[in-house]
Amino acid sequence: MTGRKRFSAWAAIAVFCVTGMGTLGLPAQAQDAPPASAAVRKVGTVKSITGKTLVVKPDSGPEVNVVVQDSTSIVRLAPGQTDLKSATPMPLGELQVGDRMLVRGAAGSAPDSIVASAIVVMKATDVSQKQQQQLQDWQRRGAGG
Secondary structure, X not given: OOHHHHHHHHHHHHHHHHHHOXXXXXXXXXXXXXXXXXEEXXXXXXXXXXXXXXXXXXXXXXXXXXXXXXXXXEEEOOOOOOOHHHOEEOOHHXXXXXXXXXXXXXXXXXXXXXXXXXXXXXXXXXXXXXXXXXXXXXXXXXXXX
8 A cells, every 4th residue: 555545545534533533333322412511621810718619810811719619629730740640639728829720620610610520739838948949959050141
């Protein structure tokens, strides 16, 4: 098979998988069902905490109310870490105003609300310590002009 024919075959398979696989084997009623509420993802800073409701100021856009459920997964990640495998579970009670977070969940009943399914937190104190260490390192090893 030539390169062009091989590419065409793979392209056809990819198109089939993307467009056709979603409906194969599903009953007609499942195919016509409306999609579940859209997934929402916001990154920002905690502005206030009232019970299980957080007000978060995203990096862009207006503030959002985040509803934390008992089933919401909350993990703490150290600054500079990018792999969630190194994150540790964290209770809601340890969350403080000023902490940075990534919230994932479904859109709430109000346009400015999210029902959280997962929250990844970077504590404000951890971020501050990391910045202080970097500043000290820069002052110690930085180039002078």
